[in-house]
Amino acid sequence: MATEGGHGPQTSGDYIQHHLQNLQICKLENGEWAWNQCAGNPMAINVDSMFWSVLLGLIFIVLFGNAAKKASPKKPTKFQALVEIIVDFIDSSVKDTFHGKSKLIAPLALTIFMWVFFMNLMDLIPVDWIPELSKMLGMATGYEQLYYMKVVPTTDVNITFGMSISVFFLIIFYSIKNKGLSGFLAELTLHPIAPTFKGPGILVAPIIIAFNFILESVALLAKPLSLSLRLFGNMFAGELIFILIALLGYLQLPLHFGWAVFHILIVTLQAFIFMMLTVVYLTLASEEH
Amino acid sequence: MDINATIIGQSIAMIIFVWFCMKYIWPPLMEAIEERQTQIADGIAAGEQGRKKLDNANIESKKILDDARKQATNILDQANARATEIVSDGKQDGLKEREHQLSLAKNDIEQETNKARDELKEQVSALAIASAEKILGREVNEESHADILDELARKL
Numbered sequence: 367m368a369t370e371g372g373h374g375p376q377t378s379g380d381y382i383q384h385h386l387q388n389l390q391i392c393k394l395e396n397g398e399w400a401w402n403q404c405a406g407n408p409m410a411i412n413v414d415s416m417f418w419s420v421l422l423g424l425i426f427i428v429l430f431g432n433a434a435k436k437a438s439p440k441k442p443t444k445f446q447a448l449v450e451i452i453v454d455f456i457d458s459s460v461k462d463t464f465h466g467k468s469k470l471i472a473p474l475a476l477t478i479f480m481w482v483f484f485m486n487l488m489d490l491i492p493v494d495w496i497p498e499l500s501k502m503l504g505m506a507t508g509y510e511q512l513y514y515m516k517v518v519p520t521t522d523v524n525i526t527f528g529m530s531i532s533v534f535f536l537i538i539f540y541s542i543k544n545k546g547l548s549g550f551l552a553e554l555t556l557h558p559i560a561p562t563f564k565g566p567g568i569l570v571a572p573i574i575i576a577f578n579f580i581l582e583s584v585a586l587l588a589k590p591l592s593l594s595l596r597l598f599g600n601m602f603a604g605e606l607i608f609i610l611i612a613l614l615g616y617l618q619l620p621l622h623f624g625w626a627v628f629h630i631l632i633v634t635l636q637a638f639i640f641m642m643l644t645v646v647y648l649t650l651a652s653e654e655h
Numbered sequence: 656m657d658i659n660a661t662i663i664g665q666s667i668a669m670i671i672f673v674w675f676c677m678k679y680i681w682p683p684l685m686e687a688i689e690e691r692q693t694q695i696a697d698g699i700a701a702g703e704q705g706r707k708k709l710d711n712a713n714i715e716s717k718k719i720l721d722d723a724r725k726q727a728t729n730i731l732d733q734a735n736a737r738a739t740e741i742v743s744d745g746k747q748d749g750l751k752e753r754e755h756q757l758s759l760a761k762n763d764i765e766q767e768t769n770k771a772r773d774e775l776k777e778q779v780s781a782l783a784i785a786s787a788e789k790i791l792g793r794e795v796n797e798e799s800h801a802d803i804l805d806e807l808a809r810k811l
Contacts, residue, residue: 390659410659419665423672427680434680437687439694446687453684470673473681477673524658528665532673 378613385493385609388412388522389514401511412522419519422484423477430480452480459642464649466544471648474536475641478529483637485525486601488518490626490633493608520601520636523594530594533644537589540651554582589647593640600636604629780808 376384387402392410394400404410433449442450456476464471497515504512519525541550555578561571604625611621784804 392659404659406657408657408659410657410661411664412659412661415661416664416668420668423668427672427675430676430680430684434683437683439687439690442687442691450684450688453681454688457685470677472685473677474673476681477669477676481669481672522661524661525665527658528662529669531662532666532669 381613382606382609384514385497385516386606387514388516389414389511402514412516412524414514414516415519415522415525418488418517419481419485419525422488422519423481426477426480426484430476452476456641460645463642463645464652466649466652468648468652470536471645474648475645478644479637479641482520482529482597482640483634485519486633486637489521489601489604489608489629491517492622493605493612518601518605520597521605523598523602526594526598527590529640530590533593533647534587534590537586537647537651540648544652545654554586555579557582593643593647597636597640600632604632776808780804783807 389402389412390404390410391399391401391413392404392407394403429445430449433443433446436443437446437450453476456479457472460472460475496517500512500515504510516522538550541553545553555575557578558581559574559578561574561578562568563571607625608622608629611618611625614621
């Protein structure tokens with residue numbers, strides 16, 4: 367628990383607030399770049415989230431890229447065997463769901479799974495370690511803005527939204543690619559109530575189409591929204607509980623351990639769910655139903 | 656907790672990572688896995704084939720062994736038959752030879768006997784003449800009495 371900080375005496379509220387605040391950078395109205403004065407600025411960037419997210423993504427890329435580069439079918443190293451287990455697991459999960467041929471979906475699933483897994487895993491590092499280190503580093507180097515440091519990227523809704531929006535565009539892309547633009551629009555407008563174009567029914571057809579469109583658009587938009595909010599909600603809640611436990615003094619030790627053990631499950635499960643739902647959504651987008 | 660430009664940054668990062676994974680990570684790993692899978696399948700198939708070959712070879716060797724055994728028995732039988740044949744042939748030859756020798760010996764004996772008889776005859780006739788000379792007191796002219804002597808000799 368951080369009781370002494372550079373910014374005056376801390377209450378529990380301050381402590382929690384400190385842990386939930388991103389390190390942000392944005393351009394002020396006067397044209398200057400400023401740190402941590404960006405509340406409500408839509409062009410602000412959460413530097414800590416981006417830093418850790420990209421770092422963890424790079425760790426994934428380097429680890430797996432290395433294994434892929436040295437991959438030999440005859441003499442696999444132990445690390446290659448581990449990577450192959452993961453790859454094979456992802457491959458079989460994808461093949462169970464997605465029956466078409468796509469060069470993108472399996473690597474996409476692997477990247478999402480490992481990346482989200484690594485980002486979630488940051489939650490298991492005790493909540494004060496990296497923020498305190500960052501604070502000390504900031505003090506030592508004069509970059510006082512490093513006072514704020516959120517280390518779990520998936521507890522930042524921007525990060526999860528950033529991923530689910532990419533998935534959302536992929537869903538639309540796959541829908542149009544496999545069903546054509548007309549097929550995609552038909553799916554949006556001719557379900558779930560089929561309008562009639564014969565006889566007097568044609569009079570109500572526009573109303574039905576408008577109704578269908580609203581319904582289907584909500585269903586379509588709910589996909590990325592639920593995808594990102596599920597991950598964000600789970601990780602944010604987990605992180606918050608870690609922060610609350612950290613406020614408890616010595617009692618935190620057994621509690622922290624218990625919650626961390628439980629969190630291992632959530633970390634893996636949420637990564638898997640994010641990956642699996644992505645695959646399912648893309649499958650739905652590319653198959654007639 | 657506000658929505659801000661981090662979304663864009665994260666999306667770009669994700670696109671780059673996914674692209675990299677699609678291009679440089681997934682294909683070689685999949686290739687390695689699939690190659691190993693085919694190698695394992697090939698190995699199992701080769702093992703199966705080897706076992707089948709071994710079974711075939713076992714059957715073949717058994718057949719060859721059986722044939723050889725049969726042949727050996729045949730040869731043995733033939734040899735036995737030939738041996739008995741040779742023994743019986745030898746016996747017959749021996750018998751023949753014995754007969755032959757026996758007949759030769761008989762001839763010899765007969766000849767000897769005849770010869771001895773002739774000699775005996777001559778000696779007897781000479782003796783008879785000598786005794787006759789003594790009896791008659793004169794020398795019998797062999798030439799003038801040859802016919803008598805010959806007759807005598809023939810009668811003897």
